[in-house]
Amino acid sequence: MNDLVEPLDIDTDPSAHLALHSLLDEQTADAALSEREREVRSRTREVVARHVVPGAAHADETGEFVHESVQALAAAGLCGLVFPRELGGTADTSVAYALAIEEIAAGCAATSLVFMTQTHAAYPLLIAGSDEVRHRYIPGLLDGSRYGSLCITEPNAGSDVSSLHTTATPVEGGYALNGAKTFITTGDRADVIVCFASTDRTAGRAGVSAFVVDGSWGGVTHGTPFRKMGMHGSSTSEVFFDGVEVPAGHRLGAEGEGWSVVMNSVVKSRISAAAQGVGLARAAYARTLAALKRLHGPRLPDEDLFELAELRSRILQGRLLLHAVSRQVDAGQASTGHIGIMKKSCTDLGWDASVMATRLLGPYGDLTALGVERCLRDARVTQIYDGTNEIQRLLIGRETTRAMAGLT
Ligand SMILES: Cc1cc2nc3c(=O)[nH]c(=O)nc-3n(C[C@H](O)[C@H](O)[C@H](O)COP(=O)(O)OP(=O)(O)OC[C@H]3O[C@@H](n4cnc5c(N)ncnc54)[C@H](O)[C@@H]3O)c2cc1C
Helix, strand or coil, rough: CCCHCCCCHHCCHHHHHHHHHHHCCHHHCCCCCCCHHHHHHHHHHHHHHHCCCCCHHHHHHCCCHHHHHHHHHHHHHCCCCCCHHHCCCCCCCCCHHHHHHHHHHHHCHHHHHHHHHHHHHHHHHHHHCCCCHHHHHHHHHCCCCCCCEEECCCEEEEHHHHCCCCCEEECCCCEEEEEEEEEECCCCCCCCCEEEEEECCCHHHHHHEEEEECCCCCCCCCCCCCCCCCCCCCCCEEEEEEEEEEHHEEECCCCCCCCCHHHEEEEEEEEHHHHHHHHHHHHHHHHHHHHHHHHHHHCHHHHHHHHHHHHHHHHHHHHHHHHHHHHHHHHCCCCCCHHHHHHHHHHEEEEEEHHHHHHHHHHHHHCCCCCHHHHHHHHHHCCCCCCCCHHHHHHHHHHHHHHHCCCC
């Protein structure tokens, strides 16, 4: 019996996961991390090894929602990294947040998607919600007792937020919300829904407003999860709003400020997607090393070294870029172009590394038991959501054009 078709030790033995992933830490990247950031990483890695990895293959196979994994991360106090203490967070840096997502994605990308969506739902409340709204909804998202969703995409509007069809019509005391959202992460079960709708369809972007809606309110219908290429343990569905009565106090920011809420929030969500890309690349690399060792013993064949060197180099580059831009985000100095370069490069890295890993392993790369094909399937969508990589290229190019206009 060829034992390469059996699951790897890193999937069955938490200490093997911890040992291999610690070996892949790179001093050059770690040198710029604070002690606290390293502590967040090692705590996340520990929880991932013990409570996330053991259920990852099962969630991928069955599509079962990764509830237990997310609860374990919440119980360890990791769901509120970029939120203030008075709301249940830990006031950590965006770098710490990126490190946590990288760790989770390296163990189970679907869990990382649900985990980051909690932040994506809570963050607009933090930056644009009233005190009452923040205190009512954010703590439950951070302690894992409530699931959140961020509802932007519609059947005909995703990249182009200005063409939203969902409307928020002023009524006495608030708004009536009507429309349909699609491709919403955790949309089938969201208790806390941040929804973007048009308050003035003639005004394009300037007519978009943001609202927080309780998932249990009348008129909210949660769709059935779609079947997908990857991220099977996360759910993606439609969410329908049919005359949902939203109190005026549940608007986030002023009327027409929805676009700026989106733009300020995508800063964090693009860090999330980029960190998933780096984590998936590391997962593919770690799985390849573990499989090659099983196949050849400790001395890896020369013909594999070139590709392994390329993988390691690109992962280190991705990490350095992810950490540097996240640091700039915290300093308030990251440009849209730099955020785009990070998002595009790191998510392309997740895909490219998974492709390289499957090539290196030949037929073994195709085996479900080794988990490399899962990395490939999971990586694809990171290039699509949080602003597709084509849109990132557009933003990077526009920034360059603006800079060129300043040249004499
Ligand atoms: C698993 C999953 C989870 C998701 N989770 C969420 C979520 O939680 N909340 C949410 O709101 N959305 C979510 N989405 C939706 C996702 O963010 C959008 O699908 C994505 O932003 C693309 O927008 P779109 O669907 O309108 O596609 P389009 O904008 O129609 O894009 C279609 C294609 O055209 C390209 N394109 C579009 N405009 C241009 C342009 N100007 N120049 C060059 N190329 C262009 C795109 O890059 C893409 O390749 C999710 C999607 C998936 C698959």
